[in-house]
Amino acid sequence: xxxxxxxxxxxxxxxxxxxxxxxxxxxxxxxxxxxxxxxxxxxxxxxxxxxxxxxxxxxxxxxxxxxxxxxxxxxxxxxxxxxxxxxxxxxxxxxxxxxxxxxxxxxxxxxxxxxxxxxxxxxxxxxxxxxxxxxxxxxxxxxxxxxxxxxxxxxxxxxxxxxxxxxxxxxxxxxxxxxxxxxxxxxxxxxxxxxxxxxxxxxxxxxxxxxxxxxxxxxxxxxxxxxxxxxxxxxxxxxxxxxxxxxxxxxxxxxxxxxxxxxxxxxxxxxxxxxxxxxxxxxxxxxxxxxxxxxxxxxxxxxxxxxxxxxxxxxxxxxxxxxxxxxxxxxxxxxxxxxxxxxxxxxxxxxxxxxxxxxxxxxxxxxxxxxxxxxxxxxxxxxxxxxxxxxxxxxxxxxxxxxxxxxxxxxxxxxxxxxxxxxxxxxxxxxxxxxxxxxxxxxxxxxxxxxxxxxxxxxxxxxxxxxxxxxxxxxxxxxxxxxxxxxxxxxxxxxxxxxxxxxxxxxxxxx
Numbered sequence: 001x002x003x004x005x006x007x008x009x010x011x012x013x014x015x016x017x018x019x020x021x022x023x024x025x026x027x028x029x030x031x032x033x034x035x036x037x038x039x040x041x042x043x044x045x046x047x048x049x050x051x052x053x054x055x056x057x058x059x060x061x062x063x064x065x066x067x068x069x070x071x072x073x074x075x076x077x078x079x080x081x082x083x084x085x086x087x088x089x090x091x092x093x094x095x096x097x098x099x100x101x102x103x104x105x106x107x108x109x110x111x112x113x114x115x116x117x118x119x120x121x122x123x124x125x126x127x128x129x130x131x132x133x134x135x136x137x138x139x140x141x142x143x144x145x146x147x148x149x150x151x152x153x154x155x156x157x158x159x160x161x162x163x164x165x166x167x168x169x170x171x172x173x174x175x176x177x178x179x180x181x182x183x184x185x186x187x188x189x190x191x192x193x194x195x196x197x198x199x200x201x202x203x204x205x206x207x208x209x210x211x212x213x214x215x216x217x218x219x220x221x222x223x224x225x226x227x228x229x230x231x232x233x234x235x236x237x238x239x240x241x242x243x244x245x246x247x248x249x250x251x252x253x254x255x256x257x258x259x260x261x262x263x264x265x266x267x268x269x270x271x272x273x274x275x276x277x278x279x280x281x282x283x284x285x286x287x288x289x290x291x292x293x294x295x296x297x298x299x300x301x302x303x304x305x306x307x308x309x310x311x312x313x314x315x316x317x318x319x320x321x322x323x324x325x326x327x328x329x330x331x332x333x334x335x336x337x338x339x340x341x342x343x344x345x346x347x348x349x350x351x352x353x354x355x356x357x358x359x360x361x362x363x364x365x366x367x368x369x370x371x372x373x374x375x376x377x378x379x380x381x382x383x384x385x386x387x388x389x390x391x392x393x394x395x396x397x398x399x400x401x402x403x404x405x406x407x408x409x410x411x412x413x414x415x416x417x418x419x420x421x422x423x424x425x426x427x428x429x430x431x432x433x434x435x436x437x438x439x440x441x442x443x444x445x446x447x448x449x450x451x452x453x454x455x456x457x458x459x460x461x462x463x464x465x466x467x468x469x470x471x472x473x474x475x476x477x478x479x480x481x482x483x484x485x486x487x488x489x490x491x492x493x494x495x496x497x498x499x500x501x502x503x504x505x506x507x508x509x510x511x
Contacts, residue, residue, distance in 0.1 A: 002418070002419065005419055006418060006422060009422035009426055010422050012426050013422055013425045013426045013429065016425075016433075017271055017274070017275045017425065017429055018271070019267055019270075019271070021429070021433070022278075022429050022432060022433065023270060023271060025432075025433065025436050026105065026108075026274055026278065026284055026436065027104070027274075029284060029436045029439060029440055030105075030107075030108025030109055030111055030112050031108055032440065033108075033111035033112055033114075033115050033439065033443060034108055034111040036443050036446075036447045037111055037114070037115070037450060040111070040114065040450065040454070041111050041308055041312075044305055044454070044458070045110075045308075045309070045312065047305065047458065047459045048305035048306055048308055048309050048460070049312075051067065051302065051305070051306055051460045052067055052071050052309050053068070053071075053309070056068035058295075058296055058297045058298050058302060058303075059463075059464075061296045061297050061298040061464060062296060062297075062487075062488060063132055063294060063295045063296030063297060064132050064207055064208065064211075064294040064295075064296070065208060065211040065294050065295060066215075066295070066296055067295050067296065067297060067302070067303060067306045068215055069214065069295075070211070070291050070292055070294055070295035070306070070307070071291075071306055071307065071309065071310055072211070072214040072215045072217075072218040072219070073210055073211050073214050073291040073294075073379075073383065074287075074288040074292065074307060074310045074380065075214070075218045075222075075376075075380075076210075076214040076217070076218050076379055076380035077168065077282070077287060077288070077291070077376075077377055077379075077380025077381050077383075077384060078280065078287075078288070078310060078311075078314045078377070078380070079218070079221070079222060079280075079313075079314055079318055079373050079376065079377070080172055080280075080373045080374050080376070080377030081171055081172055081175045081370060081373065081374050081377070082276060082319075083280055083318045083319055084322060084349050084366060084369060084370050084373065085175060085345045085349065085370070086276040086280050086345075087102070087280070087319055087323050087349070088322070088326060088345035088348040088349045089272070089276055089345040089421075090102060090272045090273055090275070090276035090277075091323060091326055091327070091332050091348075092342060092343070092344075093268065093272050094268050094269040094270075094271065094273055095250045095269055095332075096243075096247045096323075096327050096332065097246075097247060097249070097250030097251035097252065097253070097269040098251075098269045098270075098272045098273035098276070099247050099251075099273065099319075099320075099323040099324075099327070100248060100250075100251035100269075101269060101270050101272075101277065102273045102276060102277035102280070102315060102319055103277075103315065103316065103320070104273070104274075104277070105273070105277030105278055105281065105283060105315065106277065106281055106283070106311050106312070106315030106316050106319070108283075109277070109281055109283025109284060109311050109315070110283065110308045110311045110312060111308075112283045112436070112439060113281075113282075113284075113288055113308050113310060113311045114304045114305060114307065114308040115439050115442075115443065115446050116136065116284070116288065116289040116292075116439060117288055117289050117292035117300075117303055117304040117306075117307030117308065118300045118301060118304030118446055118449075118450070119136075119139040119143065119300075119438075119439075119442060119446065120134040120136075120138075120139060120288075120289030120290065120293040120303075121134060121292055121293055121295065121297060121300040121303045121304070121480075122139065122143075122300040122445075122449075122476075122480055123139035123143055124138065124293040124487075125487070126487035126488075126490060127390075128395060129395075130488070130490075131206075131207070131294070132293050132294050132487070133293060133294075133387055133390070133391075134289060134290065134292070134293020135286060135287075135289045135290035135293055135384075135387060135388075136152075136153065136156040136157075136160075136286035136434070136435045136438060137153050137154075137156055137160070137387070137388055138293075138391075139289070139438070139442070140152040140153035140434065140435070141153035143438070143441075143442045144438060144441055144442065149438075151434075152434040152435075152438050155430075155434045156286060156388075156434045156435055157388045157391050157392060159430040159431045159434075160286075160287070160384060160388040160431055161385055161388050161389050161392070162427050163385075163424070163427035163428060163430075163431050164381045164382070164384055164385025164388070164405070165405075165408055166420060166423045166424035166427050167377075167427065167428060168378060168380070168381020168382065168384065168385065169378055169381065169382075169405065169408050169409060169412055170408065170411070170412035170420045170424075171412070171420045171421060171424050172374035172375070172377045172378050172381075172412070173195055173374070173378065173408075173409045173410075173411075173412035173413040174412045174413060175370060175374050176191060176195060176370065176371050176374045176375065176413065177191040177192060177195075177412075177413035177414065179350075179366070179367045179371070180367065180371065182367075183363050183364065183367040184367075188413055189413075189414050191413050192409065192410040192411075192413030195375065195409050195410070195413055196409045196413075198375070199382070199406040199409050200402075200403065200406040202379055203402040203405065204399070204402060206383075206398070206402075207294050207383055210380070210382070210383055211294075213379065214376055214379060214380065217372065217376055218376055221369065221372035221373060221376065222313065222317075222318060224365075224368070224369065224372075225318065225321070225365070225369040225373075226318065226321055228353065228357065228361075228365040228369075229321035229322065229324070229325050229353075230321070231356070231357065232325050232328070232329070232352075232353065232356030232357060233321075233324055233325065233328065236328045236329065240324065243324060243327040243328045246327060247323075247327060250269065251269060251273075275425055275428075277315065277319075278428060278432065280314055280315060280319055281311045281314040281315045281319075282428075283311045284436050285431050285432045285435060286431060286432070286435035287381075287384050287431070288307055289307075290384050290388075291307075291380070291383065291384075292304070292307045298462075298463075298464040298467055299453055299477065299480075300449070300480065301449070301450055301453040304450075305460065322349060325352045325353060325356060326348060326349060326352045329351075329355045329356055331343065331348050331349070331351045331352035331355065332348060334348070334351060349366055350362065350366045350367075353366050378409060382402065382405045382406075385401065385405060386398055386401050386402065389401050449474070449476040449477065452471060452476070452477070456470045456471075457470070468481070
């Protein structure tokens with residue numbers, strides 16, 4: 001039964017991630033948005049990093065959590081096992097060239113991430129408590145009129161609820177328990193109990209509790225992991241040029257890896273690079289827009305650019321560190337002596353770090369990094385899943401969902417889940433398809449309002465009052481501001497942004 005289910009999931013996943021569905025859709029959407037938005041992920045990256053990481057807040061703006069907390073919540077959900085195990089899987093199956101295609105998903109995906117985060121804020125709603133809700137489950141329906149928008153929105157909603165238990169729970173808790181048992185001989189059930197209790201403690205407090213935890217945890221875990229990787233790369237600095245050459249060459253030739261790996265062709269490198277790339281950075285999936293919608297921001301462009309840095313940090317920094325360590329140390333060529341086959345993905349990264357660090361530090365770094373990465377992913381994806389199930393059943397299911405989600409953590413930690421990765425890949429793809437279609441349809445609105453904002457504030461330093469004056473005649477901004485004031489009034493909150501004029505709603509807007 002399990003084998004049959006595995007085969008079915010692999011077959012479906014093979015079609016979704018094959019050369020005729022998601023690979024061209026992801027690539028072409030990212031490329032199209034990059035051109036349509038004037039390459040803003042390259043031109044505005046510095047200003048976005050400054051606002052998101054250094055200034056961290058957008059004073060006098062409306063929302064539930066700071067821009068930095070929204071960024072770290074999204075980073076918490078994305079920097080997970082995909083950055084450790086997923087990179088090794090891509091390289092192990094697709095060869096070193098798969099890392100190049102992961103970079104492509106990151107660079108082009110920054111435009112997709114910007115667009116979905118912009119739309120998440122642009123079309124966000126408020127519940128009875130005044131908390132901001134947004135994401136593809138809202139902007140696909142609100143921004144795209146008629147049955148097409150509804151079908152896309154509800155498809156995303158259903159797929160996201162299922163996906164949160166795969167990518168955001170079962171695979172993460174299973175990876176934590178397995179690695180802790182392997183490194184420290186802690187029984188998986190003990191790890192499962194501890195993880196479940198910790199998850200319950202954090203998740204019961206909702207997005208403000210999650211934001212508070214991730215804003216402290218995420219920077220520490222990323223810096224810890226990157227420093228360890230940089231040390232290894234410095235010790236092997238002479239091997240980096242050859243490693244880069246191998247990565248770029250294999251991206252187009254599909255050179256076979258050693259140790260029982262029979263061969264890789266171009267399409268396999270692309271397929272696994274894209275599949276593991278989106279698993280890692282989630283660009284185009286729409287998930288980060290859910291966290292972005294809760295942010296305190298004075299304009300959707302500002303939060304869109306801050307959210308865009310998430311993909312840069314995840315893929316261009318963390319994934320690159322893992323991939324270069326694996327390639328420079330040659331760990332992808334090693335053979336498991338017990339089986340004679342290529343090292344599994346779970347062992348490959350650990351072995352790479354063990355070769356580069358003294359004593360047992362390598363395995364400890366990977367284990368601790370994976371524990372922190374994966375647990376933070378559980379927190380972030382709990383919020384994503386909750387916002388989508390609330391969209392279906394209403395706010396009353398929020399607390400029960402948090403409890404169930406935490407209990408599933410124990411199931412993931414204590415159960416052999418061979419099908420979990422296949423299920424996660426399939427759901428990731430199914431989430432991405434309606435969202436990517438929506439991004440293309442709504443790209444005109446995003447490009448128009450982005451140009452209007454960046455024309456007067458390219459460095460993202462304008463105050464809310466300056467934004468209001470500069471965009472007094474910009475219908476899109478005024479429509480958004482009118483909605484924000486209505487959301488604050490309906491929830492009994494005092495308006496945070498300057499008073500706005502009531503203006504005619506532009507065609508296609510739902511304000």
